[in-house]
Amino acid sequence: MKKNKIFAIGVMSGSSLDGIDLAFVSFEKENYQNFEIVFAETIPYSNQWKHTLRNAIRFSAHELKELSINYGVFLGDKINQFMSKFSIKKVDFVASHGHTIFHQPEKSITLQIGDGQTIANKTHQKVVCDFRSQDVALGGQGAPLVPIGDELLFSGFDYCLNLGGFANISYKENNQRIAFDICPVNVVLNFYAIKLGVEYDANGAIAKSGIYHESLFHRLNSLEYFSQKPPKSLGIEWVQKEVFPILEASNETPSSILRTYTDHIAWQIAKVIPENKKV
Incomplete structure (x- = not known):
């Protein structure tokens, strides 16, 4: 070697x-x-x-x-x-x-x-x-696990964003590395895709076919976690306690839940990353 x-x-x-x-x-x-x-x-x-x-x-x-x-x-x-x-x-x-x-x-x-x-x-x-x-x-x-790696390997970027089971982010601010979980992503999306007989929503096709529900969107965004300042992180326990009950109580179809939830993900990410940044 x-x-x-x-x-x-x-x-x-x-x-x-x-x-x-x-x-x-x-x-x-x-x-x-x-x-x-x-x-x-x-x-x-x-x-x-x-x-x-x-x-x-x-x-x-x-x-x-x-x-x-x-x-x-x-x-x-x-x-x-x-x-x-x-x-x-x-x-x-x-x-x-x-x-x-x-x-x-x-x-x-x-x-x-x-x-x-x-x-x-x-x-x-x-x-x-x-x-x-x-x-x-x-x-x-x-958590997130990767901010040190982001700093060492990708310091040329303003923000490092990971979309996995959860969305997490790291960035440098006042010469300090900030990192936190933004919101659940695939732990929710895959759950509803599986209900429709597929492992995941390939290219967002199912979400595209659904109907956007504004009240559900606002209910998700009103969860206390999203107003908290970092450091903060999420686990599956929080999703089961806070997110799934809201989605299930909506009585919407899986496709409409996927449609609305992807908007929620995008909204939460957009709140964190200013425009015209290198991501």
Whole structure:
């Protein structure tokens, strides 16, 4: 391996349950902005894993411990398959985020499963993991996860916006990096797409066919979270408690919910990013 470069495999599972994202990346040691995504792959979850991860929020402590080990075995196997498929012989480390089950920073709680030692045992690689808990224990939000990466790799942009299970953003203000979750995105959109028999709303086609409902739009925007100042972050628990009850009580069709909710997403993002900024 080249001595002036770092080679790593990153492993991520998002709250939208699309699958496991793996990337084999190289970084120049002297300038991290000189990086290359050498290989990357998304491995979809089986229906069984989707069901298990979606319902894990209701598991007991013992069941969660067991699940974390089993999920670590699963991740280790997928990393080994990824390395074999792309003939990756050696890496400096594997960075594994795991899958978030709980995220309640106001209670100093965050839990990502996928036991790091189990992954290390399966892959025989150095594993870096458990990225959020120290920040939460010290009074931070533990999310979004990527503002340091944004600063190191994409400092030429005014704003770095991620649209995943949640929309989150980071930017520099008064020489300080600001980052927070804006609003739920795919955790809501995919939920209603699945009701219509598809995994996601490809190109927004279903939303385009729906009817915009202004009262529902305003009800969503009136949620207290959207008037709070950062630092702040969201978890699936908040979506289940605050967002889904509003959407279900509307009695609108899934297509109209998708239509109105995409407007809500766009509105919340537009509130954060001024015009004519490099994003």
